[in-house]
Every structure is written in structure tokens, then in C-alpha cells.
Amino acid sequence: xxxxxxxxxxxxxxxxxxxxxxxxxxxxxxxxxxxxxxxxxxxxxxxxxxxxxxxxxxxxxxxxxxxxxxxxxxxxxxxxxxxxxxxxxxxxxx
Numbered sequence: 001x002x003x004x005x006x007x008x009x010x011x012x013x014x015x016x017x018x019x020x021x022x023x024x025x026x027x028x029x030x031x032x033x034x035x036x037x038x039x040x041x042x043x044x045x046x047x048x049x050x051x052x053x054x055x056x057x058x059x060x061x062x063x064x065x066x067x068x069x070x071x072x073x074x075x076x077x078x079x080x081x082x083x084x085x086x087x088x089x090x091x092x093x094x
Contacts, residue, residue, distance in 0.1 A: 019065045023058040030054015 034050015037043075076082050 016065075019061060022061045026057035026061060027051070027054035030057060 030050045030053040031047070032050070033053065034047040037046035037050060
């Protein structure tokens with residue numbers, strides 16, 4: 001079993017917090033690129049291309065975080081401590 005660092009929970013929390021920050025930063029960078037292209041070429045719709053690039057980058061960040069969490073969940077499935085827990089497919093909140 002892997003040894004976790006002394007401040008492992010803090011590091012995990014910071015990684016999850018950084019997802020929200022990276023989404024905002026990706027959109028702002030896309031907007032900045034769009035504004036720069038708009039000012040450089042004088043074509044207004046370049047701003048919207050930058051916005052869409054920023055949104056796509058934010059979605060990509062969420063997808064990467066999802067895949068990372070999925071990999072962590074797969075590690076837990078093999079852990080002896082969690083062998084008795086079963087996932088229930090039925091929706092109880094209907």
C-alpha cells in the first residue's frame with residue numbers, strides 16, 4: 001500500500017480547488033486571445049472564437065479531472081476495506 005504524504009488531504013483539496021480556478025482561467029485566457037485577435041485583425045467575430053476556445057479548454061480540464069477521479073475509484077475497488085460496499089443502480093430519489 002502506498003504511503004500518503006503528511007499533508008495528503010490538503011494536497012487533494014488544493015487539486016480539487018484548482019479545477020474551478022483553472023476553468024475560470026481557461027475562459028479568461030480564451031477571451032484575452034479573442035480580444036487580441038480582434039484588435040490585431042479588426043474582425044469582431046475573432047472575439048467569439050477566443051471565447052469558444054476558452055470554453056473548450058475548460059471542458060477539457062473537467063474531462064481530465066473526471067478521468068483522474070475515475071482512476072482513483074478503480075484503485076478503491078481493489079481495496080479490501082471497501083469490498084463490502086456495492087453500488088446500487090436504482091434511483092431512490094424518484
